[in-house]
Amino acid sequence: GESVGLHLPTLSVQEGDNSIINCAYSNSASDYFIWYKQESGKGPQFIIDIRSNMDKRQGQRVTVLLNKTVKHLSLQIAATQPGDSAVYFCAVTDYGGSQGNLIFGKGTKLSVKP
Amino acid sequence: EPEVTQTPSHQVTQMGQEVILRCVPISNHLYFYWYRQILGQKVEFLVSFYNNEISEKSEIFDDQFSVERPDGSNFTLKIRSTKLEDSAMYFCASKRDGATNEKLFFGSGTQLSVL
Numbered sequence: 056g057e058s059v060g061l062h063l064p065t066l067s068v069q070e071g072d073n074s075i076i077n078c079a080y081s082n083s084a085s086d087y088f089i090w091y092k093q094e095s096g097k098g099p100q101f102i103i104d105i106r107s108n109m110d111k112r113q114g115q116r117v118t119v120l121l122n123k124t125v126k127h128l129s130l131q132i133a134a135t136q137p138g139d140s141a142v143y144f145c146a147v148t149d150y151g152g153s154q155g156n157l158i159f160g161k162g163t164k165l166s167v168k169p
Numbered sequence: 170e171p172e173v174t175q176t177p178s179h180q181v182t183q184m185g186q187e188v189i190l191r192c193v194p195i196s197n198h199l200y201f202y203w204y205r206q207i208l209g210q211k212v213e214f215l216v217s218f219y220n221n222e223i224s225e226k227s228e229i230f231d232d233q234f235s236v237e238r239p240d241g242s243n244f245t246l247k248i249r250s251t252k253l254e255d256s257a258m259y260f261c262a263s264k265r266d267g268a269t270n271e272k273l274f275f276g277s278g279t280q281l282s283v284l
Contacts, residue, residue, distance in 0.1 A: 059211075087269050098173070098260050098275030099212060106270065144212060148269055156202070156225055157273070159212040 059147055059160040067166045074132040076163045078145035083126060085147040089157070090119060090130045093142045099159075102130070102143075132165075140167045171195045173276035175261050181282045182251055190246045190279045192261030201244045202262040202273070203236065205229070212260065218244065219267065251283045 059080050068074045080088075086107035091099035105112045105119045105128075112119050118131040128145050142164045146157040174193040182188050194201050203215040217224040218236055235247045244263075248255055258278040264271045 089273075091275075096277065098262075098277050100275070101272050104270060104272075146212075156214045156217055157204075157212075158214070161211045 059145060059158050064161070065164045065166070067168060068135050070137060070167050070169050071134055074130075074135045074139070074165060074167075076130045076132075076143050076165065078128040078130075078160050080126050080128065080145075080147050082147070083123070085126075087148050088119070088121060088128050089146045089148075090117075090128075091144045091146060091159075092139075093144065093162070095141075099144060135165075135167050137167045137169055140165055171274070173261055173263055173274050175259075175276035175279050177279060178277065179280045179282070181284065184253055184283055185250050188248050188251055188281060190248075190259050190261075190281070192244045192246070192276055193242050194244055194261065194263030195265075195274055196242070198263035198265050198274075200224075200264045200267055200271075201236075201238070202264075203246045204260045204262060204275075205257040206260065206278075207257045215246075215259075248281075251281075253283050256281055256283045 089104040090102040092102050093099045103114045103117050103119050105121050110121055116133045120129045132139055142162040144162045145160045148157050173195055176191045180188055201218040204212050205215055206212045214227050216226040216230045216236055233249045237245050258280050260278045261276045262273050264273045
């Protein structure tokens with residue numbers, strides 16, 4: 056089955072710097088990838104997604120990169136702000152699968168130092 | 170932005186007791202989910218629900234678990250006889266339609282503690 060892992064459980068960055076959070080997945084058939092942000096006491100919140108027919112997708116201050124060759128996914132946050140402090144999860148699913156039930160990674164805790 | 174609402178935020182129960190976790194999905198959503206997160210671990214899929222029946226369930230979702238949509242707004246998760254290892258944060262989620270890339274909205278969770 057699919058397994059999703061994260062390369063680093065914690066990441067500390069200075070305010071204003073760029074952050075990069077990484078994720079690896081195991082199933083080459085995975086075709087839809089999502090990044091979620093979870094703040095303390097809240098549920099996961101959608102940040103950005105990407106389909107397997109793309110390598111890169113940009114949002115507001117966030118970019119997701121997908122490398123299907125090595126089954127690696129990353130989230131880049133530009134000009135990191137204190138409000139970005141949270142746990143970040145990647146999640147994957149099979150596009151042709153059963154209505155998008157997600158397999159989550161373990162999460163990276165991002166701490167932003169002012 | 171519309172929200173998925175979960176109650177209670179915290180639930181403490183004795184081992185062997187039944188608990189019901191409640192959720193109000195977003196009003197025009199048709200697909201409903203329960204996930205759980207044991208402290209320090211991954212968020213795990215439990216069950217998906219559509220058209221008043223279970224669409225898919227994980228190995229975690231055994232006979233002790235059941236889900237119900239008792240009316241047009243609520244979606245509940247029942248654990249019949251709780252075990253210590255059921256202690257976790259339980260998240261309800263919903264989405265508008267069944268497309269895989271349709272955004273999934275999560276509630277803030279119910280923290281279940283089984284003593």
